[in-house]
Amino acid sequence: MSSARIWREIAQRYRLQGSKCAKCGTATFPPRSSCPKCRSSEMKLYLLPRSGKIVTYSLIHSAPDRFETNVPYPVALIExxxxxxxxxxxxxxxxxxxxxxxxxxxxxxxxxxxxxSGIIVYGYKFRPKLKMGQQKST
Ligand SMILES: [Zn+2]
Structure with missing residues (x-):
């Protein structure tokens, strides 16, 4: 893997870097070289917001290799x-x-x-966003 590609992947994993179409404003994640909506190739790098809401979710009970220890784990489509x-x-x-x-x-x-090799891979996940005062419910 080239170092440019490694750095691009790190940027995606840690900062939710996507792309946005300069013509129609469609945002994509992961970044694309052309717009899925209007096919323009004028895509600019774009940092996605770090918060949203759950559209749908499911619990994964049979995980692919290397994820086995975590089952079942929830995966969500997030807007x-x-x-x-x-x-x-x-x-x-x-x-x-x-x-x-x-x-x-x-x-x-x-x-x-x-x-x-013992390399630990980090990446983004989402967690529930606590409302103000929610921790202190006595
Ligand atoms: Zn577009």
Whole structure:
């Protein structure tokens, strides 16, 4: 893998970097070289908002290799504050706490450990966004 590609992937993983069409304003994630809507190739890099809400979700009970230790884990389709939709794992909650329309925010978490090299891969996940005062419900 070239170093340019590695840095591009890091930017995507840690900052939710997508692209936006200069002609019609359509945002995509991950970034694309041409617009899925109007086919323009005038795509500009664009940082996506880090918060949104859950459109739909499901619990994954049979995970692909290297994700096995985490099952079951929730995966959601999330509509970000600007309307862009992305798919992400959810964290800091279990399946019974998740509801459609729930506000969520991005966080960076360990995704998996690559053995035997021991490289730990981090990436974005989303967690429930707490409302003001929600922690202190006595
Ligand atoms: Zn476009």
């Amino acid at each position: 970000l504050d600007d309307g862009t939709k992305i798919t992400s794992q959810l964290t800091d909650c279990d399946g019974s706490q998740i509801t459609v329309g729930m506000p969520v925010e991005m966080t960076v978490r360990r995704i998996r450990e690559e053995s035997p």
